[in-house]
Amino acid sequence: MQRTAEQIEKDLLRPIFATSSRYKIAVALATCMVLAGVCALGYQLWEGIGVWGINSPVFWAFDITNFVFWIGISHAGTLISAILRLCNAAWRRPVTRCAEAITVFSILIGACVPLFHVGRPWLDFWMIPYPSERGIWPNFRSPLAWDFFAISTYFTGSVTFLYLPTIPDFATVRDNAKGLRKKIYGLLALGWQGTPRQWQRLEIAMHIMAIAIVPVAVSVHTIVSWDFSMTLVPMWHSTIFGPYFVIGAIFSGIAALILTMALLRKFLHLEEYLRPLHFNNLGKLLLTTSLLWFYFTFAERLTTWYGNSPSEMDVFWSSIRANFAPAFWTMVVCNFVIPVPILSVKKFRTITGTAIASSTIIIGMWLERFLIIVPALDHKFLHFSWGSYRPTWVEDTLMASSFGMMALLYLLFSKAVPMISIWELKVGLQPHGGGVITTAPTIRKPRGLVLEGPLPTDVPE
Amino acid sequence: MSHKWGLAVDLDRCTGCEACVVACRAENNIPTAGEDQAARGRTIQWIRVERTWEGDFPNPKVRFQPVLCQQCDAAPCEPVCPTYASYHTEEGLNGQVYNRCIGTRFCANACPYTVRSFNFFNPAWEKPLNLQLNPDVSVRSVGIMEKCTFCVQRIKSAEILAESEKRELKDGEFTTACAQSCASKALVFGDLNDPNSEVTRMATSNRATKLLGELGTKPNVTYLERGTWQDATNS
Amino acid sequence: MNVVYALFAEPDAAQQAVDALHAASAELKFDERKIVIVSGEPHEGYDFADSHLTSLPYVWAAVGAATGGLCGYLLTTLSQKAYPIVTGGMPITPPWTNGIIIYELTMLGAIVTTLITLLRGARLPNFKGVIKDPEIWLGKILVGVADPPDATRAQLESCLLQAGAAQVKETSTVH
Numbered sequence: 001m002q003r004t005a006e007q008i009e010k011d012l013l014r015p016i017f018a019t020s021s022r023y024k025i026a027v028a029l030a031t032c033m034v035l036a037g038v039c040a041l042g043y044q045l046w047e048g049i050g051v052w053g054i055n056s057p058v059f060w061a062f063d064i065t066n067f068v069f070w071i072g073i074s075h076a077g078t079l080i081s082a083i084l085r086l087c088n089a090a091w092r093r094p095v096t097r098c099a100e101a102i103t104v105f106s107i108l109i110g111a112c113v114p115l116f117h118v119g120r121p122w123l124d125f126w127m128i129p130y131p132s133e134r135g136i137w138p139n140f141r142s143p144l145a146w147d148f149f150a151i152s153t154y155f156t157g158s159v160t161f162l163y164l165p166t167i168p169d170f171a172t173v174r175d176n177a178k179g180l181r182k183k184i185y186g187l188l189a190l191g192w193q194g195t196p197r198q199w200q201r202l203e204i205a206m207h208i209m210a211i212a213i214v215p216v217a218v219s220v221h222t223i224v225s226w227d228f229s230m231t232l233v234p235m236w237h238s239t240i241f242g243p244y245f246v247i248g249a250i251f252s253g254i255a256a257l258i259l260t261m262a263l264l265r266k267f268l269h270l271e272e273y274l275r276p277l278h279f280n281n282l283g284k285l286l287l288t289t290s291l292l293w294f295y296f297t298f299a300e301r302l303t304t305w306y307g308n309s310p311s312e313m314d315v316f317w318s319s320i321r322a323n324f325a326p327a328f329w330t331m332v333v334c335n336f337v338i339p340v341p342i343l344s345v346k347k348f349r350t351i352t353g354t355a356i357a358s359s360t361i362i363i364g365m366w367l368e369r370f371l372i373i374v375p376a377l378d379h380k381f382l383h384f385s386w387g388s389y390r391p392t393w394v395e396d397t398l399m400a401s402s403f404g405m406m407a408l409l410y411l412l413f414s415k416a417v418p419m420i421s422i423w424e425l426k427v428g429l430q431p432h433g434g435g436v437i438t439t440a441p442t443i444r445k446p447r448g449l450v451l452e453g454p455l456p457t458d459v460p461e
Numbered sequence: 462m463s464h465k466w467g468l469a470v471d472l473d474r475c476t477g478c479e480a481c482v483v484a485c486r487a488e489n490n491i492p493t494a495g496e497d498q499a500a501r502g503r504t505i506q507w508i509r510v511e512r513t514w515e516g517d518f519p520n521p522k523v524r525f526q527p528v529l530c531q532q533c534d535a536a537p538c539e540p541v542c543p544t545y546a547s548y549h550t551e552e553g554l555n556g557q558v559y560n561r562c563i564g565t566r567f568c569a570n571a572c573p574y575t576v577r578s579f580n581f582f583n584p585a586w587e588k589p590l591n592l593q594l595n596p597d598v599s600v601r602s603v604g605i606m607e608k609c610t611f612c613v614q615r616i617k618s619a620e621i622l623a624e625s626e627k628r629e630l631k632d633g634e635f636t637t638a639c640a641q642s643c644a645s646k647a648l649v650f651g652d653l654n655d656p657n658s659e660v661t662r663m664a665t666s667n668r669a670t671k672l673l674g675e676l677g678t679k680p681n682v683t684y685l686e687r688g689t690w691q692d693a694t695n696s
Numbered sequence: 697m698n699v700v701y702a703l704f705a706e707p708d709a710a711q712q713a714v715d716a717l718h719a720a721s722a723e724l725k726f727d728e729r730k731i732v733i734v735s736g737e738p739h740e741g742y743d744f745a746d747s748h749l750t751s752l753p754y755v756w757a758a759v760g761a762a763t764g765g766l767c768g769y770l771l772t773t774l775s776q777k778a779y780p781i782v783t784g785g786m787p788i789t790p791p792w793t794n795g796i797i798i799y800e801l802t803m804l805g806a807i808v809t810t811l812i813t814l815l816r817g818a819r820l821p822n823f824k825g826v827i828k829d830p831e832i833w834l835g836k837i838l839v840g841v842a843d844p845p846d847a848t849r850a851q852l853e854s855c856l857l858q859a860g861a862a863q864v865k866e867t868s869t870v871h
Contacts, residue, residue, distance in 0.1 A: 004834075004835070005736070005833070005834045005835035006834045006835075009833055009834065047582065048580075048581055048582040048583060048603040048604065049564070049581055049603070049604060050498070050503065050581030050582040050603075053501075054566075054581075055501050055502030055503050055581075056502050056503065056504070056569070056575065056578060056579065057502075057569070057570075057575045058502075059566035059569045059570050059579065060566060060570060114565075117565075118563045118564045118565050118566075118604065119562070119563065119564020119565075119566070119579065119580070119603060119604020119605060119606075120562070120563045120564050120603070120604035120605070121563075123563045124563065126543075126544050126561070126563055127543055127544070127563075129771060129775070135779070136544065136545075136561065137545065137775065137776075137779065137781075138543055138544065138545075139540070139542055139543055139544065139545045140772045140776065140793060140794055140797055141540040141541075141786065141790060141793045142540060142541050142542055142543040142567070143541065143567075144541070144543040144565055144567060145543045145797070146793070146796045146797060146800075148543075149796075149797050149800040149801065150796075150800050152800075152804070153800045153801070153803055153804040153807070156804060156807055156808070157803070157804075157807045160807055160810070160811050164811075164814065167820075168736075168737075171826075172736070172833050175828055175830065175832075175833060176830075176833075190815075190820040190821035190822065191820060191821050191822030191823060191824070191825070191826060192818075192820065192822070192826070193734055193822065193826045193827065194734045194735050194736060194832060195732070195733060195734060196733055196735070196738075196739075196744060196745045196746075196747065196748055197748040197817070197818065197819075198818040198819070198820070199735070199737075199738035199739075199745065200738070200745070200746070200748040200749055200750075201748070201753070201813075201814050201817040201818040202738075202814065202818060203738060203740075204749075204750070204753045204754075204814075205753060205810050205811070205813065205814035208753060208754060208757045208806070208810045209807065209810055212757070212803055212806045212807055212810070213807075215803065216800075216803045216807075219796075219799065219800065219803075223796065227567070230540075230541065230571075231537060231541065231570060231571040232537050232571065232573050232676055232678075233570060233571070233573070377570060380573060380575055381573045381574070381575075381673055381676075382511070382528065382573075382574060382575060382673075383513075384509075384511040384512075384513070384528070385574075385575035387502045388502070422833075423736060423737045423738075424737075426736065426737040426835065427737050427738060430737075430739070534784070534785060535785060536784070539783070539784065539786060540786055545781055548781060548782065548783065548784065549782060549783060549784015549785065549786070550782060550784070551782055551784075553784075555784075
């Protein structure tokens with residue numbers, strides 16, 4: 001079925017102008033979860049961080065697990081949007097905004113965790129380098145100071161990356177709306193007209209942003225991993241953590257993206273736009289990252305086991321055989337054993353198949369973060385100080401609430417902004433499928449029916 | 462003369478009585494955690510006596526080792542604190558500035574000896590224990606990391622006294638609470654820069670070892686090893 | 697701003713119209729820069745769309761990155777040198793760890809500069825109002841002249857019709 005520009009507009013603007021009762025229920029549920037988290041947080045701020053399950057020696061547990069998990073999920077947008085934009089893969093067009101939105105919201109949630117996991121959150125501003133007559137200055141040698149700069153940069157970059165291509169779509173909504181909505185979208189669109197100069201400048205800006213955001217994303221999760229590997233803790237002090245975490249982040253990010261796309265497709269009726277092709281391609285990427293994840297995990301564990309250093313082997317066996325063994329093997333099943341068969345066989349790499357694989361991967365990657373942090377802290381060098389950890393209801397509530405927050409932010413976003421980039425889809429409809437940025441004016445006539453990039457298998461004539 | 466404070470522990474003399482632990486609590490206003498919190502691993506112990514044993518009653522082979530902040534010269538807890546709360550003084554102490562600590566707990570994770578304690582709640586002393594607090598030591602509130610300071614309040618007051626009297630500090634003139642209360646004189650505190658001090662003599666003994674020395678933290682606490690396992694029936 | 701324009705469904709036709717307007721600009725006594733083109737999507741490969749290609753934003757991004765890097769250097773190295781804290785053996789200004797912060801601020805400089813370059817280059821935010829025609833978003837390309845002289849108005853309309861327009865319209869910018 002041929003989609004015209006008119007049809008695209010109608011389909012993609014519909015969620016903005018119409019609200020279903022299902023949407024309202026979903027927002028209500030998500031709000032409840034967020035409110036529960038706010039209550040738990042208030043209780044924690046009042047009583048002290050002792051209401052969590054952390055103790056000596058496990059000083060970081062669910063808090064940092066969630067932090068690394070959400071920052072990891074944020075790598076979805078970067079890979080899909082930026083790298084596919086640079087590779088000029090045509091199939092990325094409907095997917096980019098969903099991905100970029102996940103990135104912005106998960107960074108937001110991830111960045112909240114370190115703010116509140118400290119013992120005295122009201123003094124967080126001491127991490128900001130500002131002139132203080134008390135002589136307070138951040139320690140730039142600390143990985144936490146690097147985290148502050150890395151996450152701020154990444155957040156700024158991601159918000160810019162999300163906002164810039166949305167400007168023309170805000171203009172579309174502005175021109176279709178009336179009253180207060182028109183004013184608000186008019187402000188958001190910054191008075192976008194659509195002259196060739198504006199389009200060119202926008203595409204150049206997106207190109208620069210795509211080039212800039214990829215190294216930032218790699219550095220962010222590397223720096224987060226260095227929160228661990230810069231210490232001497234056995235099985236934390238590993239040089240593999242940088243690339244391991246980046247791959248893990250991309251892995252969990254793509255899984256989150258596939259799940260989100262599957263849900264959006266169902267509830268916003270985007271069947272014509274988010275096609276099996278997209279899930280198939282993302283499924284292949286997910287398979288690649290699953291294999292890479294397995295490679296890194298295996299490399300890390302094998303070198304530890306082969307080296308047989310006593311303090312490291314204590315941590316190693318606690319994961320493989322002892323108290324953390326159920327979690328460890330669940331993680332392996334969720335991240336590798338279930339997804340790889342589903343994703344390797346084309347017959348199973350459908351929307352349902354990839355969604356199932358993605359769900360198990362999200363669980364498995366959360367467990368992976370937990371298993372990196374807690375067993376190592378549990379079993380440090382001096383046996384006398386070994387401990388144990390169990391989360392309390394406060395930590396469980398905060399974790400559940402972070403998912404509720406993500407759902408809420410995403411639901412509100414899908415109401416305010418077209419979830420698929422309208423103008424980019426229209427470019428995809430053009431005979432030459434949208435071109436590469438060149439630095440000189442090209443021929444006057446269109447280049448003919450030559451598609452840039454791989455031939456999508458079910459793009460209409 | 463500049464000082465470099467150090468502690469030596471003669472493991473041959475340690476009986477595991479834990480008088481050092483009690484004295485430290487009294488001197489440094491350390492709150493008690495209570496039975497429930499202690500079971501959850503929340504005790505605050507600036508010095509702890511580690512007990513390890515082999516065999517069963519009536520002939521176990523027991524070993525006691527008091528473990529406290531090693532005041533490492535290359536402390537892994539110092540580079541990781543984002544607010545410089547954990548820093549190194551010019552006299553070789555690993556200082557903890559309570560006022561700068563925002564409680565990220567990174568230092569506690571980085572410490573290989575797990576000697577750092579965190580205030581998970583605001584401290585409370587049941588009456589009349591609140592009357593025994595030491596006025597020379599600040600009381601830490603919730604969310605602050607704390608650890609052994611080598612009784613820096615005693616160091617400072619001795620230094621101030623010596624300076625006002627225009628003289629050098631003498632070895633043994635003052636000592637830390639743990640060393641002061643050790644019944645068997647297993648703990649000895651002093652100036653490692655003073656070649657004649659007791660602690661220097663012990664630190665250069667042929668029994669001297671460092672706890673987890675292979676990690677390269679360069680601790681300033683020296684442990685004098687025993688020759689063999691102590692047999693419990695032969696004192 | 698008053699715009700006399702026509703809508704074209706195909707970029708080829710739009711290109712012809714733009715060329716025709718350029719050719720007729722002297723005769724019809726309007727400034728070539730007053731030719732207005734609006735579309736709901738970019739059309740690469742066409743002269744009318746590509747005439748604004750420039751490498752300047754890349755240069756500015758590099759300048760922004762250098763500025764960010766310099767700020768990072770000032771922040772880490774110079775501030776720590778000015779107020780050295782007793783670090784007990786840790787280097788005062790370690791280049792590797794400072795380098796991480798300098799790197800992040802470099803990238804931030806590039807990102808912020810790109811945003812500013814876009815806003816300036818695209819003349820955003822634009823408070824003078826926009827030309828509104830619902831057909832723009834449905835794939836049509838608007839080609840016209842802003843504030844044409846009344847004397848040559850009729851000739852302008854016929855020029856557009858000759859270039860292939862179905863109908864000539866007029867509108868003024870709205871907010």
